[in-house]
Amino acid sequence: MSYVTKSPWIIHYDGSSCNGCDIEVLACLTPMYDVERFGIINTGNPKHADIFLVTGSVNEQNITVVKLIYEQMPEPKVVVAIGICATSGGIFKECYNIMGGIDTVIPVDVYVPGCAARPEAIIDGVVKGLGVLAEKRAAMDQKPAVAAEVKEKEEA
Amino acid sequence: MSEQWKIQNFISIEPTQLVDTLQDYKAEGYRLAQVHCTKVSEGFELTYSLDKDHVLTNFRIILPEEEEIMSITGIYWAAFIYENEMQDLFGVKFKHMALNYGGHFYKVSQPTPWNPKD
């Protein structure tokens, strides 16, 4: 865990999951698994969040909700799809109201398989997400410099 | 006391009798347990289940597809959930619903998925 430079805050949204993954996400926060010891806090406000945990697949009605939450999160941000429904639609893929995995709507960085995903797997997914978060931040730090260089060249 | 759950009684009634029948049963202390719909070749098969002292009584109505049926929200207000659901998923037409979402109860990718038009 040496590369954890910041304690990420997570936001959780239940797409159209069966609750199984949701209660496992919540179980991560409780004394048995206790992710709060890493400084991970579940927040209700997308503007405070670094990592977006989505359980369940997207359907006709929640597309806008998922998109809105994603757009409201500040950069850099990471999306973790929890459970097989969020990954591909899972057992409900053939249902008439299911559009498929979360990646049909927003870009997903980490996929956590399982039905329901175990808390250990969820924690592992979040930790993987931290790596992605660090990469994204590094890319962001570089970008302004690169942009400035290009501008200088153009002017010259 | 036991074996109650095995009792299966279905009573066929005409669509016009529905409101009067349910009104009588409600006065006797029956509560609404559920309403559901099945698509059959004659149209819709509606089942209204009432419960009293843990015994179910089911009323069965065959409704041709174009016909309207009287809403029961005037008797059991709680039925608005089922009626809106059937309206959205099957396209059953109800008259005088107490709370009508007008087809926006469930937002589905295709209209009336249980009863596709094409």
Place this chain on the structure above:
Amino acid sequence: MGKRTIIPFGPQHPVLPEPVHLDLVIEDEKVVEAIPSIGFIHRGLEKLVEKKEYTELVYVIERICGICSFGHGWGYCHTVEGLMGIEIPERAEYLRTIWHELSRVHSHLLWLGLLADGFGFESLFMHCWRLRERVLDLFEKTTGGRVIFSVCKVGGVRKDIDKETLDEMVSVLRGMEKELKELTETFINDYSVKNRLVGVGYLSKEDAIELCAVGPMARASGIRQDIRLTGNGVYDKLEFEPCVETAGDCYARTLVRMREVYQSIDMIAKAVELIPDGEISVPVKGNVPKGEFMARLEQPRGEAFYYSKGADSKFLERIRVRTPTNMNIPAMVKTLQGCDLADVPMLILTIDPCISCTER
């Protein structure tokens, strides 16, 4: 007479892990009207009946809801067994009852935790969920899964529990009971908890009957209604009396669920004493005959309703599941009228909403 404002509640709300949306019409600080809008989790899984055979369908039905998944599987198997005229072995009935009651313990502890979190008592939330983990460990030991078990099948159950594990189950639960007593003290007597719950969200007995409330919601308003009394499973051998309270407020609903946890532990202990030896399933072959069958179960949240219609093939013609929250939403909407805005989360939580059940 104040100005009317509409405050949207949800679908993404810190109090509820699940999406439900309410438009709250507010006048000053009072809620005048609440309009629910659901459909965020509607998957249309009942339609999968056309694509999956009746034996495979158990897995789909179990995934209606991850909290009461065992009960859903059981209810569905009930209807198919009824249609095919299968008598399942007595040991299987006992095992199903034990798992179902264990689900109730886990579900109520989960709910008590969420309630505590709802009124801002975070350490109580943590303690409830800490105890709940022991129930999940028992599930994992006996079925292999923590939340979704897939242990119920048409014709019986998939796994047996040996004598030692059953005894261990009871001793773990009895140990849990002791710790739960301390939490109960807090829930029942703590000043701040009582402040948030007593007298809030009153539902009279007449209203509960009128709005067809089910489960703990109805029992907290003084209605003696419990589908376990109809003698499904082996409940008629376990001799119990449903927990009924008469106050009809959020506090009464908490008390009902609290007492049910203890009752379920007692029922499991009794079932473990009585469980006979024997087979755990009967072989099931052939098509489901024409006909229809209705079954009901007492889920942690109340009466759940299952219906299957056979069509003399491997595929059923129609399945229908009506879940308890479906029946409690009207009661919730009625109790929301006239309550304080600050009490809205409490009111919504005390019906123990399970939205993914409701919308399927």
